[in-house]
Amino acid sequence: MKTPPCALLAEVRTFRQNHPDVRYVDLIALDIPGHFYGKRYPVEMLEKVAAGSPLKLPQNAVLLGVQGGLFKIGDYCFNDGDPDANRRLVPGTLKPVSWESQPLGQMLITSDGTDAPIEFEPREVLARVLQRLQHKGIHPMVAFELEFYLFDKKLADGLPQFPRDPLSDDADDQPNLHIERLSRFGAVLDDMAQTARDQGIDSTVITAELGPGQFEINFSHSDDALRAADWAALFCRSTRGVALKHGYRASFMAKPYLQFPGSGMHVHISLYDGAGNNLLAAHQQQPLRHAVAGCLQLLPHCMPIFAPNHNALRRLGGTVNAATRASWGFEDRDACVRIPESDPRNLRIEHRLASADANPYLVLAAILAGLEHGLETRQEPIAPLNDDRSSGTDFPVEMLDAVRAMQHHRVVRDTLGAEFVDVYCENKRQDHLAFQQEIHAREYRWFL
Template identity: 90%
Template sequence: MKSHSSTLLAEVRTFRQNHPDVRYVDLIALDIPGHFYGKRYPIEMLEKVAAGSPLKLPQNAVLLGVQGGLFKIGDYCFNDGDPDANRRLVPGTLKPVSWESQPLGQMLITSDDTEAPIEFEPREVLAKVLERLHHKGIHPVVAFELEFYLFDKKLADGLPQFARDPLSDDADDQPNLHIERLSRFSDVLDDMAQTAKAQGIDITVITAEIGPGQFEINFGHLDDGLRAADWAALFCRSTRGVALKHGYRASFMAKPYLQYPGSGMHVHVSLYDAAGNNLLAAHQQQPLRHAVAGCLELLPHCMPIFSPNHNAFRRLGGTVNAATRASWGFEDRDACVRIPESDPRNLRIEHRLASADANPYLVLAAILVGLEHGLEAKREPIAPLNDDRSSGTDFPVEMLDAVRAMQHQAVLRDKLGAEFVDVYCENKRQDHLAFQQEIHAREYRWFL
């Protein structure tokens, strides 16, 4: 612990030397819906925390709903006295914030690896899954891909407007994959990429997607699953900030337009042993088939994680490359689980079902549990789409059905933690019910 503190202290002191104008640092963590919460610390106090002073925040901040409210979940929030819980600084994440009007820093915090981790904190859930896999000699390598839309900064009666083409000042309202869109929006996209790199994120490929104003960013592969999820979370935060600085609004909302494709979170995962051998490629790729079968078996029970809100369910089906059933296939983007063409060393799955606004820690945890379950159960998967275009199993397409499918699933309760599953399902149930507590103008048009 002493060496750990000395490393953190050196990181803070180096940051202060390199950024003498920064007076405050945001200490941030991701809650269940995938929003950052935290506190703004004076840089002098951060140095004390790095040296070993306690860092405490309310435990129940993790339980916040989408709108920031607290729900009664068991005894949490209203019958537990709202206790504090210890957090720790995540080494290597203290970085400058360039999109604010004043010099600022930010640093990730977490309860994992503390004396009393919060069982339902998303980062802790993933940390436990990764630790268990490592003990079994399984070492994942992970890469995220995130799609998002650019909108005009100003909303029109609460509705998004197409981003303005900076060259013509016309609305970018034409769906296309043209490379020219990257050129027209190069200023903001380049700033997003450079800002992400300043956060320590390895940005690779940038793609203009099909939807108007829609783009995709790919990240490099990592043998540290926690860090890979950190990258995805931090990228969302920095991208929103950079977009506002350029006069745009960036959104990872799953389905902002009914008539255009939604935004997804694609996750590439390969599994290696301690010697660096690809476990999925062994024995004529039989473990790959078992892993796929496990993912597909658990997928219908993980829908509240992959589609975490009402809007995310709108993304499923009816548009390009959005599956309506749990399916798999080789080089097939209509499948939930795609097997990209690769050599045995790089053989992997690409999990394509999650929406872009899903919680990256929980998405990765759910995928890894599916792979782990498949390797243990050793079952054969259903036919791939390459052999049968109708192959697939149904999954829930409404939140309350999805919550019911998740809450009592034995494998998830065992491998993600029963306390997490109960808390998460109740959080999603309460968010969904809260969403229904507003009468839309359409109801008056239809029924008044």
């Protein structure tokens, strides 16, 4: 996984030649809640890092809560001296930032592939799963789809407002799938897509979704699963920046409106062997059934990953195409695990449960762990929704219940790492408790 210093140094020097006005580069990584943290480096210092100088950041930056605070998790944060940990530059991710007011660059960093990876760093968790699959001769092909909402830049009493149609100055308050909505918001959407491409993200289809100001972006399939998750993470960052530049807010919040559809993260996965054969299509697609069974078995025990906050849990079962139980089906968007129609070469699963604000590294790691478990245990799945509309198994929809279901599940601990599971569950538990510490105005209306 290590890249020779000469290749990284060449990448930095080429960047400097192509962007001589850039003086600083943001070195960024995703923490447990899915926010970027990092440092802003002078570009000349980046050359030293690329040449082999150590790059260290606090280990516990990965553990930040959703509001940026530190929680006591075991001995981390308050009894460990807050140590630094090595990071490395992720090759191919040094790109210009076009949405800031000054010329800037950004580059991903990670602890995976270093001498002492951080066990609970999201990218490292996924890297371990992929390494294990590779040893078994399993090579995933992955594509993400992300839904998001545009809002007016100004909030009304802290609440989001519908975005203004730039042609009519009316609110985009008529939810529909009409192609005209893509035209009306074409300037900002085109800039989002082009900015994504400038970041090295292979984005493809843009769709107007059902909610007011809601859209979806698709990414190409990639045989580099880590890079596919990188794309999803980086797209969220660039899209928020581009929206602000155009006078909007963009949000991947799972359920911003109770009366309209939530925003999901859909993940398409095929599995291939070393010769390029689709493993799911072999033996009359029996491995596909095994993989589906494994996904459904682990799904209730990975809910804190798929729905990582209180608002994400609101999304489940509330409106169209949001599952209420762990289910599967062929060409069925009500299922958690959908099997899109395809030829045997491209046979895949589409995992539809995760919210758009979930951590893409962890979502992909959890799905792959389920697929791996299913291929190994070779159990038959429950009936598909096509045969039985009531088919499905329950999953927890309260955060503390979800944490308990995840923390002590043997297969989840074995496949994702016991240290990660303990740290992640405590982080979610503490975030939930912190969320409950504020009294909402509704409580005074009901109980005062």
